[in-house]
Amino acid sequence: MNNYILNLYLERNLEIVEGENCYLFDDKGNKYLDFMSNYGVNILGYKNKEIESVIKDQLYKLFNLHGSFGNKIRDELAKNLLEKCQMVGRVFFLNSGAEAIEAALKFAIYSTNKKEIISMKNSYHGKTLGALSLTFGEKYRKGIEEFLIKVKFVEFGNLADFERNLTKNTGVVVIEPIQGDGGINLPPDNYLKSLSEICRERNIILIVDEIQTGFGRTGKFLASQHENIYSDIICLGKGMANGLPLSAVLVSEKIAIRIPKFFHTSTFGGNLIACRISLKILEILDDNFLEEIKSKGHYLIEKLKKINNDLIVEIRGKGLIIGIEVKEKRTEILKRLQENFILAIPAGENVIRLLPPYIISEKEINHFVEIFQKIINSV
Ligand SMILES: Cc1ncc(COP(=O)(O)O)c(C=O)c1O
Known part of the structure; x- marks a missing residue:
């Protein structure tokens, strides 16, 4: 360096x-x-030859297009992602994992009138202010703590601790199906399923962060699909475009219809070359x-x-x-x-x-x- x-x-x-x-x-x-x-x-x-070939093809057509214009590549990618994630809803494209988490958190807060947010001990969701608020660990938060959104951290993999910390004001829960940065921590079997059922019963918005575990990393398209859980919001990133910046937030229809225009936008979100790569990856996976x-x-x-x-x-x-x-x-x-x-x-x-x-x-x-x-x- x-x-x-x-x-x-x-x-x-x-x-x-x-x-x-x-x-x-x-x-x-x-x-x-x-x-x-x-x-x-x-x-x-x-x-990778197949990836290189779609890059070249798209490079000479159009490689960037603002989200205010329509484009079939993005439409197709959104449709395919929803199918792969077995979700009925809408997709919002961004560039990085932290950006996806920021947007997801905003969508969730906006869609609930309850004020409390729960995240997990040893979690990692990124380092921008909203994402950092959900990220555990003094080493990342030190010196900036008082400017972060208030979040309650519960023990990952411990359903009793989760239930103990729920209140009538709990509106949003954020979780990685397998904690990556926190130490490759796997929860016990059925934990994610039970947690998602509790969220559903209590009308709590569940954000599943599949930024590191999604796109096939665990041998299923999403790690949360090993337990077939229901999520309101799913975040994807990292491997989505094999190295070009691309991330996505998938939101259920119920949430999607509530989000007002201009509530969140991104100049670069959904770059067309990155989206073409992502479509190719979905075909390969x-x-x-x-x-x-x-x-x-x-x-x-x-x-x-x-x-x-x-x-x-x-x-x-x-x-x-x-x-x-x-x-x-x-x-x-x-x-x-x-x-x-x-x-x-x-x-x-x-x-x-x-x-x-x-x-x-x-x-x-x-x-x-x-x-x-x-x-x-x-x-
Ligand atoms: C689970 C998870 N969420 C969010 C992020 C943040 O992604 P980015 O570094 O692209 O902002 C990461 C990055 O390591 C991650 O592993």
Whole structure:
């Protein structure tokens, strides 16, 4: 990194210049196996021919169009997203995850006359002021807390704690089906379903943040579809356009009809190239492909579970979102992986987060496990 960038990110000391399939290349020509897909974005890896071809095609037609004009590409994408998410309603396009959360929160607050919002401990929903209000953790909120919207945080995965904190004023609940940044935390079976039923009975708007877990990451289109839950609002982002900025808020018809014109807009939201890519991804992500994601994830998790080392606390995940919790030395392990030309990322306090592109092969998974095992046995 140079002296002109305000660098607020993890320092990797690595300059990446190119990508191909599941690999990234640095400025010295070294080849790195990508087990993080840019924090869950490049779900089909790099230089994907089908993606490149729709980019080129759209580039020479029109690549940007304000939302006040109609366009069949956006219409088609909205229709397909609603179908994939099994939702009857409307779609609003934005650019980033935090923007989707901001819009979702505004739509929800506007649609309820109840004043209390519930989010989860260890949650991550982004860092703009509204999204940050829903994001747990002093490290992100410190110094700005008093300017945030008041939100009650309950324990993720604990239905009793959720119910205990409900009041007649609870109007909005926000949840990730699997917590990503918080440490790849999976709730117990049926938790999401019960939580969604409670929200429905009590007329509470449920926002499901599928920004990291959606678009096939867990082997279903949405992670919440493993339990077939009902949501009023769904947020999508990250992998939606394989690297171009695109996010979406899906709102139920009941909410959609209430939102007044100009209540929320975005100059760049729904970029046409990004939307074309997203349509192509939806075509690629058929049932067979989703099944492959599930079985690759299962294969990787089972292989990791066979490693016998006291540093490992737990291996957990679903599909290709996987966390390796270690007792200590997380940073050192990540560094050693990088020295061995593998890129992974952190989550929570002590978790190594794996978000490989969906096109990862068995051979590449075996290579990852072999190197990881060597490292964990030697740190
Ligand atoms: C679950 C979840 N929600 C929201 C966000 C924020 O997305 P963005 O960084 O695109 O604003 C993230 C990003 O990591 C996320 O994982």
